[in-house]
Amino acid sequence: MVASAAQVSRVAVSRAFNPHASILPEKRARILKVAGELNYTPDRAARALATRRSHLVGVIVPDVCSPWESQEIDALTSALQVEGFATLLFKTRTDMRMDERLLAYVGGFNPDSVIAFAENVGPDTLGRVLHRATPIYVCYPDDGDGRPGSEGAVFDRLNVMQRTGIEQAVALVSGYGCRRLAYLEGDRRSLANTARERTLRAVLRERGLGEPVVVRGDFTYETALSSTVELFRMLGGAEAIFAANDVGAFGAIDALRFELGLRVPEDVKVVGFDDIAQAHWRSYHLTTVRVDLVERVRALVSLIRRRLKDPGAPAIEETVQTRLVVRGTVG
Amino acid sequence: MVASAAQVSRVAVSRAFNPHASILPEKRARILKVAGELNYTPDRAARALATRRSHLVGVIVPDVCSPWESQEIDALTSALQVEGFATLLFKTRTDMRMDERLLAYVGGFNPDSVIAFAENVGPDTLGRVLHRATPIYVCYPDDGDGRPGSEGAVFDRLNVMQRTGIEQAVALVSGYGCRRLAYLEGDRRSLANTARERTLRAVLRERGLGEPVVVRGDFTYETALSSTVELFRMLGGAEAIFAANDVGAFGAIDALRFELGLRVPEDVKVVGFDDIAQAHWRSYHLTTVRVDLVERVRALVSLIRRRLKDPGAPAIEETVQTRLVVRGTVG
Numbered sequence: 059m060v061a062s063a064a065q066v067s068r069v070a071v072s073r074a075f076n077p078h079a080s081i082l083p084e085k086r087a088r089i090l091k092v093a094g095e096l097n098y099t100p101d102r103a104a105r106a107l108a109t110r111r112s113h114l115v116g117v118i119v120p121d122v123c124s125p126w127e128s129q130e131i132d133a134l135t136s137a138l139q140v141e142g143f144a145t146l147l148f149k150t151r152t153d154m155r156m157d158e159r160l161l162a163y164v165g166g167f168n169p170d171s172v173i174a175f176a177e178n179v180g181p182d183t184l185g186r187v188l189h190r191a192t193p194i195y196v197c198y199p200d201d202g203d204g205r206p207g208s209e210g211a212v213f214d215r216l217n218v219m220q221r222t223g224i225e226q227a228v229a230l231v232s233g234y235g236c237r238r239l240a241y242l243e244g245d246r247r248s249l250a251n252t253a254r255e256r257t258l259r260a261v262l263r264e265r266g267l268g269e270p271v272v273v274r275g276d277f278t279y280e281t282a283l284s285s286t287v288e289l290f291r292m293l294g295g296a297e298a299i300f301a302a303n304d305v306g307a308f309g310a311i312d313a314l315r316f317e318l319g320l321r322v323p324e325d326v327k328v329v330g331f332d333d334i335a336q337a338h339w340r341s342y343h344l345t346t347v348r349v350d351l352v353e354r355v356r357a358l359v360s361l362i363r364r365r366l367k368d369p370g371a372p373a374i375e376e377t378v379q380t381r382l383v384v385r386g387t388v389g
Numbered sequence: 390m391v392a393s394a395a396q397v398s399r400v401a402v403s404r405a406f407n408p409h410a411s412i413l414p415e416k417r418a419r420i421l422k423v424a425g426e427l428n429y430t431p432d433r434a435a436r437a438l439a440t441r442r443s444h445l446v447g448v449i450v451p452d453v454c455s456p457w458e459s460q461e462i463d464a465l466t467s468a469l470q471v472e473g474f475a476t477l478l479f480k481t482r483t484d485m486r487m488d489e490r491l492l493a494y495v496g497g498f499n500p501d502s503v504i505a506f507a508e509n510v511g512p513d514t515l516g517r518v519l520h521r522a523t524p525i526y527v528c529y530p531d532d533g534d535g536r537p538g539s540e541g542a543v544f545d546r547l548n549v550m551q552r553t554g555i556e557q558a559v560a561l562v563s564g565y566g567c568r569r570l571a572y573l574e575g576d577r578r579s580l581a582n583t584a585r586e587r588t589l590r591a592v593l594r595e596r597g598l599g600e601p602v603v604v605r606g607d608f609t610y611e612t613a614l615s616s617t618v619e620l621f622r623m624l625g626g627a628e629a630i631f632a633a634n635d636v637g638a639f640g641a642i643d644a645l646r647f648e649l650g651l652r653v654p655e656d657v658k659v660v661g662f663d664d665i666a667q668a669h670w671r672s673y674h675l676t677t678v679r680v681d682l683v684e685r686v687r688a689l690v691s692l693i694r695r696r697l698k699d700p701g702a703p704a705i706e707e708t709v710q711t712r713l714v715v716r717g718t719v720g
Contacts, residue, residue, distance in 0.1 A: 075493060090489055094517065113494075114477075121467070128459030135478045136452070139491065144498060146445075147466045147476045158421055160470065162406060163444075167475060186425065279670060312671035339610060340643035341672035 064092040110190060115362060116164055116172040118148045118156065118179065120248075124277055124305060125334045133355045134173075141359060143170065150178045154247050161187050171362045177249050185211040190369065194361050198253035214361050215375040216354070218250075221257050223347035223380030227300065227329045228261045230345070230382065234389045236297035236327060239267065240289055242282055242310055243275035244302030251277075251302045254331060258300055271296055275306050282309025287317050297326065298388070304330035304337050307344055311387065327388040343386035353378050395423040441521060446693060447495055447503040449479045449487065449510065451579075455608055455636060456665045464686045465504075472690060474501065481509045485578050492518050502693045508580050516542035521700065525692050529584035545692050546706040547685070549581075552588050554678035554711030558631065558660045559592045561676070561713065565720045567628035567658060570598065571620055573613055573641055574606035575633030582608075582633045585662060589631055602627055606637050613640025618648050628657065629719070635661035635668050638675055642718065658719040674717035685709050 061068045066089060073081045074089035115138055119127050135145040148164055150156050156164075156179040164172065165187030172193045174184055184193045194214045200221040231239070241258055244251030255272070262270060271293060273285045282301065286309065289295060301307035307330030314320040314328070322328055330337060330346035337344040357376035364374050392399045397420060404412045405420035446469055450458050466476040479495055481487050487495075487510040495503065496518030503524045505515055515524045525545045531552040562570070572589055575582035586603070593601060602624060604616045613632065617640065620626060632638035638661030645651040645659070653659055661668060661677035668675040688707035695705050 075497070086490075090493060093493070094489075113498075123459065123463040125456065125459070128454065128456070128463065131462075131478070132454040132459065132480075136480055139480060142494070144494065145478045147462070147478065149463075149467050149470060158425075159406075159417075162421060162424070163473070163475065166406070167444075279666075283671070308670060308672070316671045335610075336667070339639060340614070340647045341639070 060089065060093045060096055063096060064089050111366075112168045112170055113143050114146045114167055114169040115143045116146045116148055116167065116169040116191075118150065118164070118172065118174045120154055120175075120178065121150050121152045122278075123149075124303065125336060126303065126305075126332045129334055129351060130355070133351050134358060137355050137359050138362075141363070143362070154178055154245070156183075165189060170366060173358060175249065177247050181211040181213040185213070192365050192369070194358065194365075196250075198249060198257075201253035201257050212373055214365055214373055216357055216361060217375055217377040218349060218354075219377060219379050220253060220347070221261070221380075223331075223349075223382050224254070224257050224300075225261050226382035227345075227347055228258070228265060228267070230384065230388055231298045231300075231327055231329065232265060232267060234298075234327065237267065238295070238297045239270045240273050240296035240299045241270040242273045242285065242299055242301040242306050244277040244306065245275075248277070254302050270300070273299075275302060277303050277306060279305050279309040279312075282306035283313045283317070286310040286313035290314075290318050290320075295326075299326065299328050301328065301330050304332045304334045304344060304346055306330070307346065307387075308336070308342050311342055311344075323387050323389055329382075329388060333383050337383075338385065345385045345388040346383055347380050348383045349380050350378065391420065391424045391427055394427060395420050442697075443499045443501055444474050445477045445498055445500040446474045447477045447479055447498065447500040447522075449481065449495070449503065449505045451485055451506075451509065451576075452481050452483045453609075454480075455634065456667060457634065457636075457663045460665055460682060461686070464682050465689060468686050468690050469693075472694070474693070485509055485576070487514075496520060501697060504689060506580065508578050512542040512544040516544070523696050523700070525689065525696075527581075529580060529588075532584040532588050543704055545696055545704055547688055547692060548706055548708040549680060549685075550708060550710050551584055551678070552592070552711075554662075554680075554713050555585070555588050555631075556592050557713035558676075558678055559589070559596060559598070561715065561719055562629045562631075562658055562660065563596060563598060565629075565658065568598065569602070569626070569628045571602040571604050571627035571630045573604045573616065573630055573632040573637050575608040575637065576606075579608070585633050601631070604630075606633060608634050608637060610636050610640040610643075613637035614644045614648070617641040617644035621645075621649050621651070626657075629660070630657065631660050631662075633662055635663045635665045635675060635677055637661070638677065638718070639667070639673050642673055642675075654718050654720055660713075660719060664714050668714075669716065676716045676719040677714055678711050679714045680711050681709065 061071045071089055074086045138145055169191050171191050174193050197215045197217050199217045200219045273289045275281050299310050307328050311322050311328050314322050314326050320326050330344045333346045333348035337346050357378050361376050392402045402420055405417045469476055500522050502522050505524050523545055528546045528548050530548045531550045604620050606612050630641050638659050642653050642659050645653050645657050651657050661675045664677045664679035668677050688709050692707050
């Protein structure tokens with residue numbers, strides 16, 4: 059109906075609705091206009107069965123979303139939309155593992171790709187429920203550990219190299235003469251957190267700076283605030299605090315300033331991790347290890363495109379770097 | 390295959406995978422276990438065709454996501470997941486309108502429901518691309534305006550009553566003797582912003598407090614910061630600032646403290662809107678008009694369930710209130 063009303067072929071109508079197909083912009087506009095007048099839209103459920111493409115990308119995120127994850131989902135959704143994909147969100151249980159039933163749903167939606175973290179669901183488990191999609195895992199290879207365990211399942215990787223940024227942070231802090239250092243943890247079940255701690259320890263050892271005091275944390279502002287108070291009231295304090303994420307660093311800064319009457323950076327230096335949008339707000343103006351969000355999203359989209367082009371390829375990977383962004387909380 | 394291996398009926402297998410179906414927990418667990426061993430999951434594309442249910446809820450958000458929207462998407466995804474729905478994200482163009490082609494995709498995914506704002510896409514336009522779903526619009530009815538324009542399209546409503554919270558904020562601020570008041574705008578294309586401004590003006594008039602100075606804003610920290618500096622350097626300043634959102638209030642507070650050398654609340658009082666998680670951080674400790682996120686998400690999920698139970702019902706609505714949360718930035 060649309061084809062005859064717009065005086066084009068049925069193939070042209072199909073191409074007009076397919077963001078991956080090349081078609082003259084005026085032709086696409088005319089077809090979409092006619093389709094609109096006729097109330098026609100292609101049904102993706104029907105089309106998914108025919109093409110075996112769902113145009114859905116699943117993203118599995120922890121139960122409680124941090125600003126970092128929100129900003130990543132936001133940027134990723136924009137980038138995927140340009141490529142003709144919609145983002146489908148799934149959240150883990152509070153213990154960060156995936157519900158059996160939810161896992162079945164993930165597969166049931168037949169996504170073209172799924173982005174996951176090994177601490178939430180392993181590649182073997184996830185691979186078992188996916189019909190065609192090869193999952194993408196976020197890995198921290200320069201840590202020498204923290205890789206998703208696999209008994210042979212194929213998965214693609216986004217390698218986040220945390221070491222460079224951490225080395226720069228340690229160099230800066232030790233350059234200001236700080237010797238007594240603390241690491242304010244993130245959630246211990248998070249591989250990003252354990253990789254950060256392990257890399258920080260390795261870098262400190264290499265520079266002969268000894269072990270950091272480890273302060274309990276869970277990526278939240280509240281725990282960071284109370285743990286920092288405890289660090290100074292019970293554990294002898296520190297000259298510099300490395301936080302596992304920016305939100306934790308904000309909690310530490312507020313504890314130092316408002317609970318302990320200490321100045322940042324004069325009395326205590328603070329370094330965050332992530333570089334979320336709030337890190338440059340004047341009240342914090344945080345020196346932090348940056349994971350470039352644009353670069354990270356570009357790498358994820360590239361993994362999705364490369365895999366869809368060659369479904370039979372062996373595991374593929376993309377790599378992103380970290381670097382220190384120097385603002386006002388160190389020297 | 391699964392039915393015979395688990396020694397149950399095919400109906401039971403289908404029920405085990407349907408979160409809405411009642412089935413004994415042990416039975417469901419056994420079926421899912423067997424299904425896992427056989428690598429079986431129901432394909433939602435096939436099922437959507439059969440049941441005409443996609444188990445997808447579309448959410449249309451502005452191009453640049455604020456912390457408020459992120460927190461709402463996060464809470465909504467958790468709540469929908471419990472009900473067996475997955476959240477599908479769509480983002481508008483930078484001018485806040487929806488792309489024609491994207492609109493066709495929204496319909497193509499055949500969502501069971503779509504949550505939208507009238508400034509992004511009108512009910513008539515959205516209704517035209519949806520096959521079965523009745524869209525849900527967020528409305529501000531106590532403002533007397535700001536409703537989505539409709540030429541007869543049926544849509545469901547979440548009514549956000551902004552007036553109560555704004556009245557409480559004005560009472561508190563005027564109780565401290567502030568007379569010269571400013572309104573720090575959000576994006577002018579946002580109906581939430583225009584409704585807030587109009588309601589604030591109405592409440593000020595009723596209390597004989599005169600017109601507020603209006604300061605340019607767009608919901609971002611950066612614009613709020615520079616506009617607040619301009620307010621004090623060029624426009625004679627204000628005794629109290631009502632911001633259209635919390636992030637804008639943070640920008641105003643930082644401008645007052647770090648650019649203008651003024652104290653909050655001693656020299657200038659600041660009130661936000663939303664009550665995002667960051668509002669209680671010590672550096673801001675913001676007095677703000679709260680839209681209860683849990684209540685709001687519950688109302689949205691209720692609208693979705695009520696509509697799916699009775700697809701032919703006339704427009705349905707749910708209502709949420711606002712109230713002032715008093716912290717440290719006023720008196």
